[in-house]
Amino acid sequence: MTATIVVGGFWGDEGKGKIIAHIAYSDKPVIITRGGVGPNAGHTVEVEGKKFGVRMIPSGFVYPEAKLLIGAGVLVNPEVFLKEVELLNVRDRAKVDYRCAIIEPKHIEEDKSSEHLKGKIGSTGTGCGPANRDRVMRVAKQAKDIEELAEFLTDVPLEINDAVDRGEFVLVEGSQGFALSLYYGTYPYVTSKDTTASAIASDVGIGPTKVDDVIVVFKTFPTRVGAGPFPTEMPQEEAEKLGIIEYGTVTGRRRRIGYWDSELARYSAMVNGATQVALTGIDKLDKECYGVTEWEKLTPKAKEFIEKVEEDVRVPVTLISTGPELNQIIDLRNEKL
Ligand code: GTP
Ligand code: IMP
Numbered sequence: 001m002t003a004t005i006v007v008g009g010f011w012g013d014e015g016k017g018k019i020i021a022h023i024a025y026s027d028k029p030v031i032i033t034r035g036g037v038g039p040n041a042g043h044t045v046e047v048e049g050k051k052f053g054v055r056m057i058p059s060g061f062v063y064p065e066a067k068l069l070i071g072a073g074v075l076v077n078p079e080v081f082l083k084e085v086e087l088l089n090v091r092d093r094a095k096v097d098y099r100c101a102i103i104e105p106k107h108i109e110e111d112k113s114s115e116h117l118k119g120k121i122g123s124t125g126t127g128c129g130p131a132n133r134d135r136v137m138r139v140a141k142q143a144k145d146i147e148e149l150a151e152f153l154t155d156v157p158l159e160i161n162d163a164v165d166r167g168e169f170v171l172v173e174g175s176q177g178f179a180l181s182l183y184y185g186t187y188p189y190v191t192s193k194d195t196t197a198s199a200i201a202s203d204v205g206i207g208p209t210k211v212d213d214v215i216v217v218f219k220t221f222p223t224r225v226g227a228g229p230f231p232t233e234m235p236q237e238e239a240e241k242l243g244i245i246e247y248g249t250v251t252g253r254r255r256r257i258g259y260w261d262s263e264l265a266r267y268s269a270m271v272n273g274a275t276q277v278a279l280t281g282i283d284k285l286d287k288e289c290y291g292v293t294e295w296e297k298l299t300p301k302a303k304e305f306i307e308k309v310e311e312d313v314r315v316p317v318t319l320i321s322t323g324p325e326l327n328q329i330i331d332l333r334n335e336k337l
């Protein structure tokens, strides 16, 4: 085993956190490393009734044996990072690449007061856009310039590539989702960076030849927070009738809900170079599937849907999530690969 990248296939919030936590427990990576934009992400992990929402620390933290590394491409808000380190008790294994660019209070203020970012685009207000701009202008501070981060600094690519060369398993997590990519998303209603698997590999410093698997996570009913096109969006009342109401992990905003988008799913799987697909929220499609852990126990409606997804994305659906808890999952990787 070498490296596996997990990315979002739609507009983020597909449940990457849960899928990553499951893979971590079953495949035991020595390193879990995070790419993606920064603390605009909110990954939710639910274990034994406890719910964690993480914005900086890799969401695989629930698996206690792995080092938790934040790649150089990720923006770091030192306050959020240090708070999570304490809250999750991961001081001994959380590290930050010394080249990460830093989000300062001025970036957050600008993001929150900007008519364009907060008003038009509907940004998360976490300072990511302005901080990435400063990085492009080459005026942003880096992690190595921040005293409070000194004990956490490392060279993430060195750690990852050494592990892979030793034949150890490294799990790479993306954040946001394909349709929020600065390049391939619904521009200008997108985030401030590319979010595809290639970008995530670059964020953490691993070359494409060392990546074995790309798992793209889709949810049965895509969601979107903030403004912008959403071709399969349904009216709010319809979503309520289906019993689907979701709120953002970071902003608390209500998520817009849509129907499965075959065209977007196919394109997203293509650009990401998906080798497998993880599908979350099958319990939202059919309540009888809630908590099911075996393929045979899924309803015909759910099985048909999954088969249709496989036609759309042209790779096997190997992980099927049937609820928010870590153990509510069907893992078909041994059978299908
Ligand atoms: P971003 O990096 O912000 O894109 O986050 P994410 O992909 O980790 O997703 P997030 O945690 O923001 O949102 C997913 C939500 O769905 C969370 O509340 C999860 O607990 C929940 N969830 C995950 N899988 C399932 C599932 O199979 N069924 C149900 N009902 N909920 C799920
Ligand atoms: P920004 O990344 O905060 O600048 O926000 C730009 C757009 O991306 C807005 O529509 C946000 O709602 C969206 N966005 C950014 N990060 C996430 C995420 O982790 N999940 C879902 N939407 C996100």
Ligand code: MG
Residues within 6 Å of the ligand: 012, 013, 014, 041, 042, 043, 044, 249
């Ligand atoms: Mg989220």
